[in-house]
Amino acid sequence: MKRIAVLTSGGDAPGMNAAINAVVNKADDLGIEVFGISRGYQGLINNEIYPLNTKKVQGICRKGGTVLETARSQEFRTKEGRKKAVEVLKSHKIEGLVVIGGNGSLNGAKVLSKMDSEIKVIGIPASIDNDISGSDFSIGFNTACDVVTKALDNIKDTALSFHTSNEARIFAVETMGRERGWISILAGIAGEADLVIVPEKRSSFAKVVNRIKEIIKAKNDCVILFSEGITNADNFVDQLEAKLGHRVRSTLLGFQQRGGVPTITDRILALRMGVKAVESLKAGESAKMIAIKGDSVKTELLENNDIGTGSYDYYLDMFKHKVMGL
Structure with a gap:
């Protein structure tokens, strides 16, 4: 694999920048060229792609939000929009794509991975809501x-x-x-x-x-x-x-x-996920999501990233006298 791209999509989450940093630096270690995509899937459709290198991402881990910017795209929900996105990736000879975002973004990654087998797609869960099944935690949750x-x-x-x-x-x-x-x-x-x-x-x-x-x-x-x-x-x-x-x-x-400065927990989580995403692309994996399971960083099928209920059992056992619902 010689060229990959990275985008952030949907709602921003503190720690997204650390994930971008990790993707670029790990790719550089492996001799892979990286391109950044501005404004998520809409930016991809609009061909808003530019080269990224280690110098451009230096110092971004401490920043909230995302330097790539993010957006939601109605056009990407259409077959024509997704076809255009694939064409843009192929025009830049992109072989792998890292998608950083929440449920909607990861569902988009899942769909995109089925469009063309030559383009490998890996998702990284980033959402303050921590509602992504398959991973114990998502980027941004700890900061929130x-x-x-x-x-x-x-x-x-x-x-x-x-x-x-x-x-x-x-x-x-x-x-x-x-x-x-x-x-x-x-x-x-x-x-x-x-x-x-x-x-x-x-x-x-x-x-x-x-x-x-x-x-x-x-x-x-x-x-x-x-x-x-x-x-x-x-x-x-x-x-x-x-x-x-x-x-x-x-x-x-x-x-x-x-918003705001991401905690050290979110920074380290994002860095670990970013590194694993590049390693997974290098290994030829696709249609997968990087997941935290206990202390381990693993890959899960993107098919399993639907909105999760979460498990509060451990906390409820300790503090159930404080928790009610409506």
Whole structure:
């Protein structure tokens, strides 16, 4: 294999740049030429391709986002768009492609790998949601959890410090994660939230309200962490205020969770995945995803990358008294 390309697609995630760095440096070690593709699959269709070398990716590991930029492409969803993407790769004599992204991006990689057997395709899971089946963790998840945990630390400080005699202090913090509660679970545990509410579990709203009443009766303050994917997340705080008869101070962390400097955990994870991706292409593998299994970096079939429910069993056994669902 003489030439490969790398792109980032879909939602950005902290650590994507470290994966790009690893792909370029490992390819250089193996004597493989690397091309970067701007703006994901849409950039590929538009022939936005340029040479990458070790000098161009020096110092990018510490940066959030992606230097290649990212986008979503409706055109790539069409047969004509995918055909054009293959033609562009072949026009540059690209033999292998590394796709860094979440579920949609990896599904695109799976489809692309079936278009032309001469072009090998390897995916790297990068999503703060950590919802990709086949891998224990995805790039960006640890950084997002770190952002939420630090926010909880700050909120807990004021929640514990200021007390009134006639009103409980209740804080509700919303996390990202789509339909999965991984960020809420791990950040909630690490940040000592009083109650964590995720979409995977099911409880009645009345039970949630009663649990909050028990908490504020015991200590006059309550910090709640809830996932954006729970039922009626947009009106959750309003509903709580109506039922509790207390003001609920709301915090929406939003896109802070997707930006910022990646943690060392995400950087090392991304570097390991990037190296393995190039090694897999060099070995002639295709239609596979780089996966973390325990302490090992392995390859999994892209067929297995559908949205995963995740397994909270280990954490629930330790902290099940803090976790509910809606």
